[in-house]
Amino acid sequence: MVKVSSWGLLTNDEHDVRPFSQDLKLHNSSVKSLAAGLERSYGDAGLNPDGVLWSTTFLNKLISFDPDLGVLTVEAGISLKEIQDLFVPRGWSLPVTPGTEYVTVGGAIANDVHGKSHHMYGSFSDNLISLTLLRTDGETIVSSPEDNSNWFWATVGGIGLTGVIISAQLQLQKIPGPWLATETLTFPNLTEFFEISNESAAWENSVSWIDCVGVGGRGLFMRGNRTSEIGKGKISHSSPSVPVTPPFSLVNALTLRVFNELYFRMNSLKKEKGLQHYKKYFYPLDGIQNWNRIYGKRGFYQYQSVIPPESAKAATEEMLKTISKAKEGSFLAVLKTFGERKSRGLLGFPGPGTTLALDFPNRGESTLKLFDRLDSIVLSAGGKLYLAKDARMSREMFEATYPRISEFSAFRDPGISSAMSRRLLGS
Amino acid sequence: MQHIVIVGATSTIARECALIWAKRPETSLHLVGRDDERLLAVRSDLLVRFPEVLISTHTVDFLDARAIDTLVSEIGQSVGIDKALVAHGFMPDQLAAQADLSLLKETLEVSGVSPILFAESFAKHFFASDSGTLGVISSVADVRGRRKNYIYGSTKAMISYYLAGLAHRAFGTSVKIISLKPGPTATPMTGHLPNRGLAKASKVAAGIVEAMDGPTGVVFLPKIWRLITLIIGLLPTRVFNRLNL
Numbered sequence: 308m309v310k311v312s313s314w315g316l317l318t319n320d321e322h323d324v325r326p327f328s329q330d331l332k333l334h335n336s337s338v339k340s341l342a343a344g345l346e347r348s349y350g351d352a353g354l355n356p357d358g359v360l361w362s363t364t365f366l367n368k369l370i371s372f373d374p375d376l377g378v379l380t381v382e383a384g385i386s387l388k389e390i391q392d393l394f395v396p397r398g399w400s401l402p403v404t405p406g407t408e409y410v411t412v413g414g415a416i417a418n419d420v421h422g423k424s425h426h427m428y429g430s431f432s433d434n435l436i437s438l439t440l441l442r443t444d445g446e447t448i449v450s451s452p453e454d455n456s457n458w459f460w461a462t463v464g465g466i467g468l469t470g471v472i473i474s475a476q477l478q479l480q481k482i483p484g485p486w487l488a489t490e491t492l493t494f495p496n497l498t499e500f501f502e503i504s505n506e507s508a509a510w511e512n513s514v515s516w517i518d519c520v521g522v523g524g525r526g527l528f529m530r531g532n533r534t535s536e537i538g539k540g541k542i543s544h545s546s547p548s549v550p551v552t553p554p555f556s557l558v559n560a561l562t563l564r565v566f567n568e569l570y571f572r573m574n575s576l577k578k579e580k581g582l583q584h585y586k587k588y589f590y591p592l593d594g595i596q597n598w599n600r601i602y603g604k605r606g607f608y609q610y611q612s613v614i615p616p617e618s619a620k621a622a623t624e625e626m627l628k629t630i631s632k633a634k635e636g637s638f639l640a641v642l643k644t645f646g647e648r649k650s651r652g653l654l655g656f657p658g659p660g661t662t663l664a665l666d667f668p669n670r671g672e673s674t675l676k677l678f679d680r681l682d683s684i685v686l687s688a689g690g691k692l693y694l695a696k697d698a699r700m701s702r703e704m705f706e707a708t709y710p711r712i713s714e715f716s717a718f719r720d721p722g723i724s725s726a727m728s729r730r731l732l733g734s
Numbered sequence: 735m736q737h738i739v740i741v742g743a744t745s746t747i748a749r750e751c752a753l754i755w756a757k758r759p760e761t762s763l764h765l766v767g768r769d770d771e772r773l774l775a776v777r778s779d780l781l782v783r784f785p786e787v788l789i790s791t792h793t794v795d796f797l798d799a800r801a802i803d804t805l806v807s808e809i810g811q812s813v814g815i816d817k818a819l820v821a822h823g824f825m826p827d828q829l830a831a832q833a834d835l836s837l838l839k840e841t842l843e844v845s846g847v848s849p850i851l852f853a854e855s856f857a858k859h860f861f862a863s864d865s866g867t868l869g870v871i872s873s874v875a876d877v878r879g880r881r882k883n884y885i886y887g888s889t890k891a892m893i894s895y896y897l898a899g900l901a902h903r904a905f906g907t908s909v910k911i912i913s914l915k916p917g918p919t920a921t922p923m924t925g926h927l928p929n930r931g932l933a934k935a936s937k938v939a940a941g942i943v944e945a946m947d948g949p950t951g952v953v954f955l956p957k958i959w960r961l962i963t964l965i966i967g968l969l970p971t972r973v974f975n976r977l978n979l
């Protein structure tokens with residue numbers, strides 16, 4: 308038995324961790340199992356306390372690459388970092404990656420992850436050609452949007468509950484080089500954020516940082532296009548680490564105010580146009596290993612919602628107001644307008660609307676109460692929460708916001724269960 | 735062209751070594767394993783990364799002395815082997831191996847006997863041409879019999895003892911014998927343990943590749959294990975037996 312935490316460090320429970328191997332019989336009548344990637348989900352999607360956790364990170368071989376079509380086939384435990392490190396120098400890139408490279412292909416599929424290019428290239432599954440699933444009864448199912456498509460769309464965004472994804476075929480995108488031509492624009496309020504966002508539809512990538520301390524909703528809008536230009540500066544491949552978990556959170560109302568003021572000012576002084584290496588632009592947080600420890604022993608939550616376009620502005624404003632009033636929240640606050648493409652995963656998250664993602668140090672009851680208030684804003688605005696980040700949404704909220712649960716349930720693997728599935732699906 | 739044979743090429747540490755060797759110009763890899771499909775998967779992985787590298791794969795029964803000898807001499811005759819790494823090993827659950835004699839036997843054979851069969855076969859080849867480097871992965875688990883892992887540990891002690899003899903035999907020749915002793919490393923073998931404190935397989939592999947460019951010797955990976963095993967070895971039995979190791 309080994310203690311395992313997910314990224315939010317909210318729990319640290321015993322798991323029977325086993326290296327996944329395809330010859331192993333997965334099925335164990337009494338104990339339920341779950342596949343795990345790099346545990347970058349914030350909440351309990353990748354946890355199965357007292358049960359079996361199949362660690363897939365040794366399932367990390369490349370299977371084939373077609374340099375004419377850019378089609379890459381890999382085992383599912385390989386990290387996006389390994390893929391990017393190998394293929395970006397060859398002029399190819401994953402079109403969709405989340406804000407960290409330290410996730411596995413299996414994890415990226417199981418949450419149908421999105422990135423800064425959502426409005427251009429959709430979510431991870433929009434660039435996924437096929438996947439192979441191993442069920443705990445030993446059956447192997449190959450699926451794609453064309454064949455066995457019901458299995459494909461259940462597994463995409465299916466938080467690991469349909470079986471173990473063992474391999475996947477990915478469409479890479481030809482890129483002119485590892486750098487991006489970027490622009491950073493400041494916005495004083497949400498009205499301007501939405502204006503800039505609309506004007507930026509032709510940019511390949513965009514994301515915003517938003518200051519959750521003030522009520523105004525000021526922030527920085529960062530957009531970028533791939534370029535063949537080469538910037539200056541060395542990109543280091545090793546990064547410093549937060550060595551220990553401090554007993555209390557280093558993020559509090561005071562440090563937050565100071566941080567945010569500095570960050571906003573430093574960046575608004577910066578040249579508006581520039582060149583940024585893809586690692587810096589897409590994965591800024593990967594520069595510090597174990598940064599999640601700064602929130603201290605009690606860990607932290609991330610609250611990520613998406614609100615449909617018609618109510619996006621009003622609801623986002625209200626959420627920011629609520630957060631600012633509660634004096635919670637943190638430096639890591641991200642706002643992005645998704646494109647038109649809705650994840651076709653039965654439990655998929657990304658779709659038309661605006662997504663707000665915010666970290667909250669765990670202060671117990673007061674933090675949870677704040678989330679309840681945010682939930683009601685999200686609910687009445689017709690939005691929903693992202694399972695990759697969630698650790699506490701109620702089953703009622705889940706059922707009210709994910710309309711295809713019963714369809715999904717038919718594809719569940721009876722040998723698999725997670726802390727999240729028990730919380731949100733009852734088993 | 736440098737010809738490098740890797741036995742147990744599907745092991746995590748061996749794969750990491752192959753990744754480093756494959757980067758070298760004029761290098762050809764010969765992968766040996768027990769299962770064709772798994773070997774071909776390792777080969778494909780290397781070829782996606784390094785489309786230029788020459789790689790052959792060979793399957794053999796790891797306990798069949800004659801088949802091993804035949805395979806090694808076939809490879810030796812067709813290409814001339816410059817370096818050979820013997821990497822396979824098997825660590826059972828100690829309690830399970832205590833309870834089940836056939837698991838105990840399998841462990842002794844796979845982790846102890848088999849690597850020595852390969853090693854002796856390569857040695858024959860190398861001494862005949864008075865050239866070549868043989869590296870065999872033993873372990874720091876060889877240092878002392880301890881209740882939690884003495885079955886696997888004894889296979890490694892056997893390998894280390896054997897390699898010491900082989901190194902002695904190599905003295906005054908051009909053959910190099912490298913006894914490789916990793917500490918706990920993050921691979922499927924330790925996949926059921928907490929990740930903390932485990933060395934990265936890629937780091938251990940870098941040490942192995944470096945050592946196999948050097949002279950005959952015993953190499954601890956990482957180096958600190960030389961000191962740790964020295965201390966463990968020096969503890970009086972009275973003290974040692976009280977420790978829960």
Ligand SMILES: Cc1cc2nc3c(=O)[nH]c(=O)nc-3n(C[C@H](O)[C@H](O)[C@H](O)COP(=O)(O)OP(=O)(O)OC[C@H]3O[C@@H](n4cnc5c(N)ncnc54)[C@H](O)[C@@H]3O)c2cc1C
Binds near residue numbers: 314405407420696
């Ligand atoms: C700093 C940071 C930034 C992030 N930014 C974004 C972002 O911009 N956009 C976004 O969408 N997400 C983002 N995330 C979330 C992250 O992308 C997802 O949580 C992702 O699923 C994590 O992958 P993982 O390999 O760590 O999987 P884990 O967290 O280990 O597992 C996630 C889920 O996938 C399942 N799973 C894993 N492997 C397999 C497999 N082989 N077969 C079947 N099921 C499997 C697990 O059971 C679990 O349900 C971010 C996370 C961090 C830490």
Ligand SMILES: NC(=O)c1ccc[n+]([C@@H]2O[C@H](COP(=O)([O-])OP(=O)(O)OC[C@H]3O[C@@H](n4cnc5c(N)ncnc54)[C@H](OP(=O)(O)O)[C@@H]3O)[C@@H](O)[C@H]2O)c1
Binds near residue numbers: 744872924
């Ligand atoms: N990991 C550690 O902490 C550690 C520490 C010190 C020393 N070592 C040693 O390092 C070497 C490499 O191990 P690893 O950690 O990289 O482990 P690994 O990835 O689990 O690899 C184990 C290897 O042994 C082979 N093997 C297992 N059972 C076998 C059998 N019955 N017959 C033939 N081959 C068999 C496997 O082949 P298949 O793929 O065909 O199963 C695989 O190649 C081993 O000698 C090990 O003892 C490891």
